[in-house]
Amino acid sequence: MSELDPTEHIRKNKNLMPGYSLSTLLRTEPHIDALILKLKAHLLKLGRVESSVWFNFAAFDIVGQAILSRPFGFLEKGEDVGGSIANSRALVTYIALLGHAQWLHDFLLGNPLIRLFGAHPHQHIAETAARALACRAEDEKIPGWDGGKDALGKWMERRKEFPNKTTDLEIVAAVTSSVAAGSDTIGATLQAFIYYVFRTPEVAERLRKEIDEAGPQGRWSPMLMRRSWRFCRLV
Numbered sequence: 714m715s716e717l718d719p720t721e722h723i724r725k726n727k728n729l730m731p732g733y734s735l736s737t738l739l740r741t742e743p744h745i746d747a748l749i750l751k752l753k754a755h756l757l758k759l760g761r762v763e764s765s766v767w768f769n770f771a772a773f774d775i776v777g778q779a780i781l782s783r784p785f786g787f788l789e790k791g792e793d794v795g796g797s798i799a800n801s802r803a804l805v806t807y808i809a810l811l812g813h814a815q816w817l818h819d820f821l822l823g824n825p826l827i828r829l830f831g832a833h834p835h836q837h838i839a840e841t842a843a844r845a846l847a848c849r850a851e852d853e854k855i856p857g858w859d860g861g862k863d864a865l866g867k868w869m870e871r872r873k874e875f876p877n878k879t880t881d882l883e884i885v886a887a888v889t890s891s892v893a894a895g896s897d898t899i900g901a902t903l904q905a906f907i908y909y910v911f912r913t914p915e916v917a918e919r920l921r922k923e924i925d926e927a928g929p930q931g932r933w934s935p936m937l938m939r940r941s942w943r944f945c946r947l948v
Contacts, residue, residue, distance in 0.1 A: 724878060724879075725883065727878075728868065728872075728875075728879045729868065729887055732780070732864030732867040732887075733864065734867075737863065737867055738779060740862050740863070741779045741782075741863065744778045744782070745775050745778055745779070748771060748774050748775050748784060751788045751789075752770075752771045752788060755788065764903075764904055764907055765900070765904055766793075768899075768900045768903040768904055768907075769787075769798050769900040770787035770788050770791070770798075771787075771788060771903075772895070772897075772900040772903070773787050773798065773892065773896040773900075774786070774787050774788045775896075775899065776892050776895040776899065777892060779863065780863065780864040780865055780888055780891055780892060780895075781864075781865050781888065782865070782866075785797070785892075801896075804893075807822065864891070865884070868884050868887065869884065872884060
């Protein structure tokens with residue numbers, strides 16, 4: 714989105730598209746199932762929760778799993794690790810203002826000294842991405858990684874095949890932006906869904922009824938039915 718040069722935009726797009734293919738994302742399903750169950754365990758244990766917080770934790774970890782084959786640890790620790798989520802929200806205001814004065818960015822968050830002092834908005838996410846990239850480069854075995862079949866693996870395969878067409882920095886930037894953008898949209902969608910279902914009891918009842926009636930041999934696909942059943946039970 715931020716690339717203004719059409720030629721550069723096409724180049725970057727070609728290098729990144731393999732990581733977003735349906736076949737790549739479907740490979741992460743079992744690991745995402747485990748994260749959903751972890752979220753469910755927290756919700757059942759706590760009883761009363763602030764949905765915006767826990768849905769954000771889940772969204773960040775799920776996207777981290779899909780992109781890197783490793784969650785960021787928000788659900789595991791039950792907290793905003795490194796203040797990443799809070800910083801991401803603050804960054805929205807920064808982007809809105811600096812979009813009208815782009816030259817200021819080089820003196821603010823674009824300044825390399827910011828990262829040295831650990832004050833970068835996505836520091837935890839960027840560091841996790843950089844570590845994952847270093848591990849892949851050294852062919853280290855990563856728990857949950859199935860040999861480069863996640864988004865990062867696809868991007869690194871592309872980098873290896875065409876070393877002059879992309880850089881490690883561009884891959885780290887792609888990971889960071891994918892996680893930030895994907896997590897915000899997922900978290901917001903989950904919050905809105907829950908809110909409007911609770912505001913309209915007849916919808917909640919209809920949702921439960923349709924899932925109950927579907928059953929193992931219902932008209933919905935097995936994957937959709939599993940997802941809907943788990944989510945409906947949370948509601």
